[in-house]
Amino acid sequence: MSVPSRLFSQGLQIRQSSLPPAFLLPSLFTSSFSTSSPLSARRDGNPNRGVSALRRTGLRRRQTLSVKPEDLPRPVTDSKERSEIDVDPNHGLWGFFNRERFPFATPEYDNSHGRAWTVQELRGKDFEDLHKLWWVCVRERNRLSTESYERGKAKAGYGEYEAGAREEEVKHTQKAIKHVLTERWYAWEDARMLAESDPSVNLYPKSGEPSYSATESAFEEYTEPEQIQSAQQDSQVPSSEAQSQVVPEQIKTQQETRV
Template identity: 55%
Template sequence: MATSTASRACLGRLLRPQALPLPQAAWGQASIASAAPFSTTAAQWKRIKHSKTRDNNRHRGVSPLRRTGLREPVSVSDEPLPQPSTRLPKIKVDPNHGLYAFFAEDGKLVRSPKEDREYGRAWTVEELRRKSWDDLHNLWWVCCRERNRISTMDRERERLKLGFGAAESSNRDATVKRTMKAIKHVLTERFYLWEDAHDLASNDPEINLSGKGEAYTPMEDNGVFEQEEIEPTPTSDATPPKPAPA
């Protein structure tokens, strides 16, 4: 038993892997590899102006969270940032052009939600029944212009991806729609009344609908209009009649 135990210990030491000593050249390479930086990209130091490997990023090495400054200068540290040109072409435009009616009065492409909430109520049918044809015509096109402005601002919100003002714009558009529906209601009522009046006039012999001559010619009926005898009424200052002699 003792012999077998000793032989097992010897075999275990022989089969255990052991680190072999490195030669002299390998020790030098290992020390160089351990001292090398983690990144394989060369450091962007300040270079000459005409270098082909020039770095044009002014914020190279600046933390996007802490906004710390550069620890060493880079290739564009001494160069100023480009400024936008302030020279705009002068174009003569007509301030009274009809295209400007599609935008707000103050020249804004998009109104704020507070400005979109500042509007009155819609016109009612009872109020519009008292208006003339010209007033209804003008009010209709005012509503059309306002709806065009609302549509223009909605398109600008979608293009710019602003993410606000959609609810206020929708409520404003709904109010304008209610006014336009009320105008249609009043005009439909007037059209029905005109049809009824046309039917009555077509059966009236005194009305001429042909468009030639007099439109209305009254017909006199002697059997209807009779001349009444008018008796004089006595006045208070008149002398009473004398009695007849007996």
């Protein structure tokens, strides 16, 4: 036997001795338990994939547009050739502009304002008037804020002081409205607590039941204490009945413009 054949037989014997038995071969192979699809290039059929106006990528190759450059409308730069648009002069949105309807008002316009409403004046207003006055103040502050922004963009350099003084008066009016509403809320809360302790008042009546059942004590005549009667006789102060019959004189008040 030659040397190469001897080496081949020896190598074959070594290989057969290193291999496991045939019945153990299935245990040497592992199967994949992943159900996900293999990784591949993303293809969703979007023709605009990769086109970005922010990154200035431009159009893709062989990409066409639905509009041709010849079909695009050309802007009219000459104001005389533009078509006029009918605008309602009494539209409600004009309330967000000044009287001259300019982008921002002049300092003379913002400076021509009155004082703020006081708490004493607002106490005589009903809820509907207070509601209207509140939203008038909101609209005025909206106008001042918008004009302040436009004034800053135009770098006008004027009007900030006058607009700020006008807005302060509007804020004082809004604070007075809140003060009056807070007073009314506390008065209502006190009345509610008093009604809960009153047996003649039913705050939660059912259908057909009266909310108030008057008692005999409610119709009793009121008599003033002896101390008050003696003090009225000494100082000659008229009684409450006499005071109610006196008609107050008419007081002339100056009409003042308010915000």
